[in-house]
Each structure stands twice: as structure tokens, then as C-alpha cells.
Amino acid sequence: MVSTDDHSNDAKELEVMLSRIQHIIVDYVQKGQEQLVPVVNYHTPEELYKLFDFNLPNKGVGLEGIFKTINSTLEYSVNSWNPRFLDKLYAGTNPIGVISELLLAVLNSNAHVFHVSPVLSLMEIEVTKAVGQLLNMGEKAGGILCPGGSASNLLAMITARNKLFPSIKTEGYFPRPFHPQSKYGKLKVFTSIHSHYSIDKAVQVLGLGLDNIVKVPVDHEGKMQVDILEKLIELSIQKDETPFFINATAGTTVLGAFDPIKDIAMIAKKYHCWLHVDGSWGGSVAFSDKVMKTTSWLEGSEHADTFTLNPHKLLGVPLQCSMLLTPHEGHLLFAKSNSSRADYLFHGNEYDIGAGTIGCGRRPDATKMFMAWKYYGKDGLGGRVDKALSLASQFTTMVRERKGFKLVQDPSPFLQICFWFVPPTIEKHVESLKGKEYSLCLSRITRHLHQQIREKGEFLVDHSPLEGIPDFFRVVINAPTLSLHRDLERLLDVIEEVNASVDWSELL
Helix, strand or coil: CCCCCCCCCHHHHHHHHHHHHHHHHHHHHHHHHHHCCCCCCCCCHHHHHHHCCCCCCCCCCHHHHHHHHHHHHHHHCCCCCCCCECCCCCCCCCHHHHHHHHHHHHHCCCCCCHHHCHHHHHHHHHHHHHHHHHCCCCCCCEEEEECCHHHHHHHHHHHHHHHHCHHHHHHCCCCECCCCCCCCECEEEEEECCCCCHHHHHHHHCCCCHHHEEEECECCCCCECHHHHHHHHHHHHHCCCEEEEEEEEECCCCCCCECCHHHHHHHHHHCCCEEEEEECCCHHHHHCHHHHHHCCCCCCHHHCCEEEECHHHHCCCCCCCEEEEECCCCCHHHHHHHCCCCCCCCCCCCCCHHHHCCCCCCCCCHHHHHHHHHHHHHHHHHHHHHHHHHHHHHHHHHHHHCCCEEECCCCCCCCEEEEEECCHHHHHHHHHCCHHHHHHHHHHHHHHHHHHHHHHCCCECEEEEECCEEEEEEEECCCCCCCHHHHHHHHHHHHHHHHHCCCHHHHC
């Protein structure tokens, strides 16, 4: 056994650990993908405290002890390599993803200044430039990596405020009518009612106040209604407010709707607003030639001032990996808008990417996307998108044709297949209910079935609410190992099996 106290031979200790962990990890991945073990060995928090040793000792447990902890961690965690992990907007990663994480762990690098991360900094500049060009942002396209989509959306709003109203950066936020001579009124943010909650969080962080977010209605497909957006902006201007930031969503969290970016861009230009596109989920379709040629989902993206895109979702890059892209001066836009004097760290090198963030230390997450693109190529990544879309279409048809199941959207807008299950034994009773009673009844059915399925552990799926309609199942199609009949048809079977064991007369 290699001593944990003697660091004179870290390489030898690492060799021992790697040779041992290799077999454990490969077996874990193989079981998740081929033997269809449960997605999770479900236990309550109280049960986990009894099963897992969470105590932190004074003296280290050594090699044998730490591998006992590693094995227990794998045993009781969610196996996202399992294709039946259909719960969130991400799935398991892939072999090059694991290798990328290992590379970053070995380097233990900080991508804030070029001279400590020379190769990794240039990887970030080049990969954001390349993705920006997929969005038709032009030669000046580029960007920066943030720790998650919410952080990217926050940095976009900070950048917009500082770029459009630079006095706020130095003097603070003093709008009319509180400061009658101010060049701006209360700053207003416009976003759809189906947008991600991170927009609300960003407004809080900036001190603008949640009351200054204007939630724009959506149409029957979940897309922002552009005509109402313009009316709301005009109404805001009449109140001597200052609309400054419009957030369009490319792939909403629940339904997967794409706001009409091109039309929204025209409104943004007309009223001198910053246009941000939250493409955290759907932006990765830019890698699919088929999507870009046959849909209007990302049409107008070249007019966005900033665009969030998360490769850790649809492209299978390891968490976290979130890009904030722009057609304006690439990564330099963020440094010029947000940098502070920190001469002890930043010495005027334009490759010091950290100067554009609101933090300091930065994990080199762009490396993971760079490696994935190198390994699979643009066509390989685009093929993953195309496969998921094809499977989503087939599953939508399967749900539509199966008795007792009812689609929320038909056809499904993107890769979230949303549906209700109405137990045949009480179908007439449910359908006879009206208004709020109907909604409550169907929501109870969904939530109860979901809880039973989650505790079984064979699948992980989610349920979601939307304003005005009952809770429904939301199944996310993503993992390339997912099978229509082996997995998705089996999910419908499981819902029916769980339903057969429920006495609805006691629960409703």
C-alpha cells in the first residue's frame, strides 16, 4: 500500500489508484448501458445516512477505505449512463468526456490568465469562435465559458447593463424618477412566461427588482408572442421606463419551444434593446446541418448580442460546460464591459479570459467541448442531435396511439415528450370533471404515478406543471444509447403496471 502521508511518489500512488479504479468504472458504465440495472437504487435521505458512511475522520482511511467509499458512492448514486435516465436536460457523458475530465484533473489548471493555461486558453477562444460561426455570428464571433447556463445568462445581463449604461458600473443604479436627471428610467427586462428562472435570479443579483421583469405571454406552442412583446415595450416606454434586455429562449425547459428569434431581433433593434438568446438546451442543434436547413429554430441568431449554449446538455459533454457567445469582438467584449483593475493578476494580455468574468478562478471547461469536437467532429455531434430528434418523433407517435395516454403538445415541439396518463378504470370520472377539479385530479394522478416509478428505480423521469394545465409527465430524449422499444415502450408499460396496483378510489 502507498502511504497517504508521503507525497514523494505521487506518480506511483496514482498508478495504483488508476489501475484499480479503471475496472470499477468500466464495469459501472457497462452495467448501466447493457444490463439495464436500475437507474438508481432509491433510498430516502434517512435511509442513506444508515447505509453510507458520511463521517469525516481525523486519520485518513487509506487506499482500502477510500475504495470502499468509492464503491458505495457508485452503488447509491444515479447512473446517468443508463439510457433510462430521462429526467433532466442532460444524459450520461461519453468516453472522451471522461478522458477530458481526467486531463483537466491532472493539469489542475486555472483558465483565468494565459500564462498559467496557455493551451487551454486558446482552446476556449477557438472553440467559442467556431460555435459562434455555426450560429452565423461572423468572423468576430467568440465567447467565454461560465459555470452553468444560469451563470451565462447572468453574465449576459451584466454585460448588457454595463455596455448600454456604463455609468451604472461606476456610479451605481440611479434611474428616473428617483434621480430626475438620469439618462435612463427603471430598467426593464422582457422574457416569456416559459423562460428559465435564471432570468429572475439575474434580475435579483443586479438589484433591478423582480417587479421589473415583464413576462410575455406565449402562443399554443409555447413561443413568445412577438406582437404582445412590442405592445408591452411601448407601454413601458410610455411610463418613462427603459426597456434594455430582451431574453428569447431556444428550447424552453418544459416544452422545448423555440421563440421566434428573427422577429424578436427586429423588435430589439427598433427599441435599442440588448437581445440575449438562452439556448442552453436547444442551441446545440446548430451542429445539425439538417436542423439548420429544414427548421427556423435558430434563424436570426446572428442578430443576438449574446447567446447561451450548454454542450453539457444535448451534446453529452461532461457537466458543467456552458458558453456565452457574442458576435461583438469575441471574448474581448466581456473584458471591456466587466473588467476591474486587478493589476496584480491581469497585465493587459488580451488572452487573459478571466478579465471578462465576475469571478476570478475558472475551470477550463472549454477543453471538454474542444476534445469532444476533435474526437467526434461536427458531423458526429450533429448526428447525435438528429438521432435524438428522430427518436422523439417516433415516441410521440407511440404515445399518441396508446390507449390512456394523452399528449400535452402534438407534435412534440422538441425533445421533451410531455403527456398525461388517464387510468382507464376512472377515465369517465376524470373526464366528467370541470375546471379546477379536473386539473387537481389529473395532477394527483400524475404525481402519484411519478412517485411510485421514481422509487422503483427502473426509470427516472420528471413531472412538470404549466400555468393553466394539470401536471404531466415530461420525458427527455437525449442519450444516444436510448432505444424506442427496449426503453421508451417499456416506460409506458411501467406506467400501466404501476397504475394497475393503485386503488384510485382511496386516493382521489
